[in-house]
Amino acid sequence: MANLRVSLPGLEMSNPLMLASGIQGGNAAALHRVAATACGGLVSKSIGPEPREMYPGPVCVEAADSVILNAMGLPNPGADVFAELLRTETFSKPMLVSIFGGDAEEYALVAQKLVDSGAGSLELNLSCPHAKPGSRALIIGQQPELILEVVSAVRDAVDVPLYAKLSPNTTSIVDDATAAFKGGADGLSLINTISALEVDPHVGRPVIGNLLCGMSGPAVRPVAQRKVAEISLAMLRGELPDAPIIGIGGITTALDVARFIQLGASAVQIGSALIWEDAAVFDRIHDELAEFMEVQGYADLDAMKGIALDSLEGLS
Amino acid sequence: MSRPRASPRERPQGFDLDRLANSCCARLSTAYSQRGMIAAPTPVPVLAVDAEAEAVVTVWVRVPAELAHDYQPGQYWMCWNPYDSTGDMDQPHHHSEKPYSVGDIRLDQTGVDTATAADTGGSGTALLGFTIKDLGKQSGELTRIQVGDWLGLRGPFGTTFPPLRSGERLILVSGGIGSTPLHMAARDVRMKHGERVTIDAVMGFQNKAEAHFIDRMEGVCDSLTVTTDDGSLGTQGFPTNVLPDLLDGCDVASTLLFTCGPEPMMRPVLQMARDAGIRGYAAMERYLPCSIAMCGLCMVGDRLTCTEGPVMEGEWLLDQPDFGHAHAH
Numbered sequence: 001m002a003n004l005r006v007s008l009p010g011l012e013m014s015n016p017l018m019l020a021s022g023i024q025g026g027n028a029a030a031l032h033r034v035a036a037t038a039c040g041g042l043v044s045k046s047i048g049p050e051p052r053e054m055y056p057g058p059v060c061v062e063a064a065d066s067v068i069l070n071a072m073g074l075p076n077p078g079a080d081v082f083a084e085l086l087r088t089e090t091f092s093k094p095m096l097v098s099i100f101g102g103d104a105e106e107y108a109l110v111a112q113k114l115v116d117s118g119a120g121s122l123e124l125n126l127s128c129p130h131a132k133p134g135s136r137a138l139i140i141g142q143q144p145e146l147i148l149e150v151v152s153a154v155r156d157a158v159d160v161p162l163y164a165k166l167s168p169n170t171t172s173i174v175d176d177a178t179a180a181f182k183g184g185a186d187g188l189s190l191i192n193t194i195s196a197l198e199v200d201p202h203v204g205r206p207v208i209g210n211l212l213c214g215m216s217g218p219a220v221r222p223v224a225q226r227k228v229a230e231i232s233l234a235m236l237r238g239e240l241p242d243a244p245i246i247g248i249g250g251i252t253t254a255l256d257v258a259r260f261i262q263l264g265a266s267a268v269q270i271g272s273a274l275i276w277e278d279a280a281v282f283d284r285i286h287d288e289l290a291e292f293m294e295v296q297g298y299a300d301l302d303a304m305k306g307i308a309l310d311s312l313e314g315l316s
Numbered sequence: 317m318s319r320p321r322a323s324p325r326e327r328p329q330g331f332d333l334d335r336l337a338n339s340c341c342a343r344l345s346t347a348y349s350q351r352g353m354i355a356a357p358t359p360v361p362v363l364a365v366d367a368e369a370e371a372v373v374t375v376w377v378r379v380p381a382e383l384a385h386d387y388q389p390g391q392y393w394m395c396w397n398p399y400d401s402t403g404d405m406d407q408p409h410h411h412s413e414k415p416y417s418v419g420d421i422r423l424d425q426t427g428v429d430t431a432t433a434a435d436t437g438g439s440g441t442a443l444l445g446f447t448i449k450d451l452g453k454q455s456g457e458l459t460r461i462q463v464g465d466w467l468g469l470r471g472p473f474g475t476t477f478p479p480l481r482s483g484e485r486l487i488l489v490s491g492g493i494g495s496t497p498l499h500m501a502a503r504d505v506r507m508k509h510g511e512r513v514t515i516d517a518v519m520g521f522q523n524k525a526e527a528h529f530i531d532r533m534e535g536v537c538d539s540l541t542v543t544t545d546d547g548s549l550g551t552q553g554f555p556t557n558v559l560p561d562l563l564d565g566c567d568v569a570s571t572l573l574f575t576c577g578p579e580p581m582m583r584p585v586l587q588m589a590r591d592a593g594i595r596g597y598a599a600m601e602r603y604l605p606c607s608i609a610m611c612g613l614c615m616v617g618d619r620l621t622c623t624e625g626p627v628m629e630g631e632w633l634l635d636q637p638d639f640g641h642a643h644a645h
Contacts, residue, residue, distance in 0.1 A: 024612030054605045057413030061356035202359045
């Protein structure tokens with residue numbers, strides 16, 4: 001049997017399959033429910049300084065084949081409630097705790113509270129609106145200076161491993177990664193959702209309650225793969241420090257997992273696939289991945305990590 | 317840029333609502349077969365609105381007959397109201413999408429205007445009635461919806477009640493708008509088994525003004541007991557006050573109990589069923605923002621109400637500490 005273990009800063013996992021942030025992971029019951037599957041790790045819903053309600057619905061739809069649109073509105077119980085959850089609950093899988101804030105100070109405050117309560121690693125959700133006056137970017141993750149400011153502030157506040165979750169809605173994801181590493185990130189998660197919009201032509205208005213939305217699902221997978229490859233290639237060229245990448249975007253099969261790993265990812269996160277199969281998707285993909293590696297003759301994940309980059313290395 | 321406003325209530329004179337309803341019906345059929353419940357809501361025009369009681373209406377829309385035929389009692393539809401009753405689409409907390417149970421179905425009837433039925437697909441369509449009570453902003457706006465307004469639909473979602481066998485007895489206990497799935501359950505059981513089953517129902521309301529569906533339930537049940545909190549109709553008290561009479565001396569092996577209503581009512585109802593040795597099932601009503609296992613906010617114990625409910629076994633529910641409390645809508 002192939003060895004699926006993954007060892008990342010702050011995350012010792014039995015396999016590379018993680019629950020993506022924003023899916024089910026905002027309360028203890030839901031996190032335990034996913035932890036009971038064959039997943040290797042959990043990522044919590046993004047936790048902010050204060051409790052937030054869900055946007056009005058529809059909050060999540062399939063607009064076309066494999067095109068998932070959502071705007072949940074970062075609903076979460078707030079840092080104090082989630083800190084209490086971390087103090088009182090023990091999960092059977094390692095958890096990356098996702099956080100967000102309106103500015104660097106809020107990120108640092110949330111990070112401090114959650115790490116004080118036992119968070120062993122943090123994922124910084126940079127795809128949220130910011131309160132920085134005068135900035136031309138809609139979200140923190142669209143401006144490297146803001147990424148640097150946020151990651152640095154969290155780095156100063158806590159000692160645990162930090163993963164910066166990058167947005168695909170930028171000109172150069174390598175510039176964004178550069179800022180994240182300069183700020184002290186230990187790893188990267190990518191991609192977050194792609195900016196999107198859907199209109200209902202009968203009613204004559206946007207479908208999603210929040211009007212604007214983010215796109216995920218199998219249709220975004222090739223976009224995510226290209227972003228992961230751009231980061232990996234920059235690491236090979238020495239333009240970025242060698243650090244773990246967690247690949248995210250439309251994964252529904254073990255072959256998709258292998259694609260991300262062959263482009264340099266160390267682990268993956270799975271979100272939209274739960275719409276079709278719920279948390280049991282982890283059991284299926286885990287078994288498929290073990291079988292794939294067995295028949296391909298890969299003893300462990302390192303045996304195929306980055307192999308698809310060979311033919312891309314000549315590209316700049 | 318000069319542009320018209322997307323106002324739903326301004327349609328040209330002589331506008332053919334029936335034709336629009338049929339066009340949307342066909343679109344609903346495609347969405348249903350291709351993407352099922354995950355699809356974006358399909359808007360259909362409201363064809364009729366029946367007042368049932370104070371702040372309770374049934375909103376009728378045309379759907380493909382197969383869709384009405386496949387509907388199983390207990391299942392819910394996500395109903396999207398794209399504007400509030402002033403026609404304003406810019407009020408974020410008025411337009412929204414919430415789960416509703418079907419209250420009634422009219423099969424083999426093509427629409428409000430039977431004269432056009434022959435041209436519009438004949439028996440290929442049915443009317444689905446969503447019975448809605450004003451319990452908050454979104455449901456409140458829906459009770460004020462008008463003929464011709466859009467209602468976005470996706471579904472059906474969730475679990476159904478277990479089937480009955482001929483010779484068995486069904487006890488139904490509803491509270492308030494919990495009447496709707498239980499009416500559909502009674503109707504379904506009666507259609508399948510005719511007189512070979514016994515159906516006894518208890519309907520609880522706050523008062524006479526809220527009471528609805530009494531004629532419908534009398535039409536499909538062998539007995540109906542109505543209770544009101546204030547005694548303005550039927551027996552004064554709660555359904556739990558009259559339930560012991562129905563449970564007393566019944567054949568426990570061949571009796572099932574279905575309940576739907578506020579959790580503080582359903583918990584003692586299921587407890588009484590368990591104490592009597594009767595299998596009980598509840599159709600749960602929880603805040604279901606996404607309906608597709610994404611948000612994780614509708615957990616009861618370790619289950620999601622949206623996909624592992626709304627119908628859940630009483631035995632299991634009674635073991636969940638978070639079952640039985642009042643919830644916001």
